[in-house]
Amino acid sequence: MILEIPKSEIKERQKKFMNTLDENGLDACILFSTTDIFYLTNFMFRPSERPIAFFIDTNNESHLFVPSLEHLHAENYAVIDYVHSYPEYPGEVHPMNILKELLKANKLNNAAVGFDADGYSSPKGYSGPLISDLLSFKKTLSIKGWVEKQRYIKSDNEIQLIKESARWGNLAHNLLVEYSKAGSREMEIEGRATHEATRIMFKTLGHGYKPYGNPAHAFYRGQIGPHSTFPHSQNQNAQLERGFNVVSQAACDVWGYKSELERTMFIEEASNEQEMYFNHMYEAQEVAFRTIKPGISASEVEKEVQKYFKDNGLQHLVRHHTGHNMGLLNHEAPFFDLGDHTILEPGMVFSVEPGIYVDGLGAFRHSDTIAVTESGMEMITYYPRDFDSLII
Incomplete structure (x- = not known):
């Protein structure tokens, strides 16, 4: 009997997903789906008005972008290379503007990037700019459903x-x-x-x-x-x-x-x-x-x-x-x-x-x-x- 997915399997999921990105000519990706983020990182959280994102950079390193109230939580539970956070939503600087600078710092603006949605969304009072309004990429491709397809076959x-x-x-x-x-x-x-x-x-x-x-x-x-x-x-x-x-x-x-x-x-x-x-x-x-x-x-x-x-x-x-x-x-x-x-x-x-x-x-x-x-x-x-x- 097991009661959890081991970290080794989470890393295998990430590697498989990175291979899929590479096979489709993508250098990096950005995901906002809470279920897909849990599947790829083991980080289960309660979605709210506060934006959250997962991205893979051009070096195949994984990142979580979370509100500060989730930072320690993510560091303790997520199978991830880097955790980044912002103070609060809506904040003096909107979280999506902070994410924009983070993506630029990791050179995603010069990359072919796949994303599952053009920004974060939530029925709990969130509003904010689209990724495409904030940043231009070398190439973009919708990868909505790609992680779900990976989830079709269970280990x-x-x-x-x-x-x-x-x-x-x-x-x-x-x-x-x-x-x-x-x-x-x-x-x-x-x-x-x-x-x-x-x-x-x-x-x-x-x-x-x-x-x-x-x-x-x-x-x-x-x-x-x-x-x-x-x-x-x-x-x-x-x-x-x-x-x-x-x-x-x-x-x-x-x-x-x-x-x-x-x-x-x-x-x-x-x-x-x-x-x-x-x-x-x-x-x-x-x-x-x-x-x-x-x-x-x-x-x-x-x-x-x-x-x-x-x-x-x-x-x-x-x-x-x-x-x-x-x-x-x-x-x-x-x-x-x-x-x-x-x-x-x-x-x-x-x-x-x-x-x-x-x-x-x-x-x-x-x-x-x-x-x-x-x-x-x-x-x-x-x-x-x-x-x-x-x-x-």
Whole structure:
């Protein structure tokens, strides 16, 4: 069991990314994506109105540009060559003007530079100039999505962290089921299950565990009874009733890495109609499992699932694609979607979650986390999926 990514692997990530820059004729880069910065430096921080940036100079040395309140934090945790900071935002001198001088001092203005965005952005009150308004470069190229593409294929360490996430998500889900009784309300159930799962997790893993996100938790997100037909509902503090179908969710972050577990369940009993739709959802997921293997496109998986729905006259009840990659974010590219032709490779980690939504009745959706292997796929989540086990 591991609970973190070793520094040696972070350095390997940086080296691989530098090679990609070089292969594309770039001398340097500037990144503002908080997820990509964590991936490349191991520095997890809370983004705010204060700008932050990562850049690689023409000597392949790495730099972090942070507000002064993060300086010591970065020095202690980041796998980085240099940490630079500025006093405060907006400050007497805007931080982006300080970054401009730093980039000039490291000769990026005379280089071919890739950047993921033309400046920092934040919904928390930030405003500031664009990089292109501050500085001219020898050449520029958008590299938005390049680090995300590098994140497509997970290392053995990353997959171990995702598996650890799934273990604790499974515990939280078990507790959610234990407390899900007719007459109970959503927030009470979720609160009890999440609190107990988190307590057990901390007690078991000790001080070495760092979530860099949320520890073990389970919830319904409002998908209770007829209201579950809204795939991305929000908590309604709904009351469970006998005969309701519910869509549960459980997850856990381990060093920022995530898994996804969702189940369609029934409170005490289910009708023949509910069982019918459940079985179709179950079979659609089985179609995806049988199709997933390296060397095919992500769109091929979706094509087979949609064929099953069409053959059974259910396509009008489908509201989303079959799944998505995941890792440091709960939704990452590529996607099991008709428009995504990315070729599957061993080490990719996906959710598989075809859904059926029947107005007035409810939703039918399982979600399981899987890893693409050399010969097919490996199931990472493991809570029971069959109909009889999910009448609670």
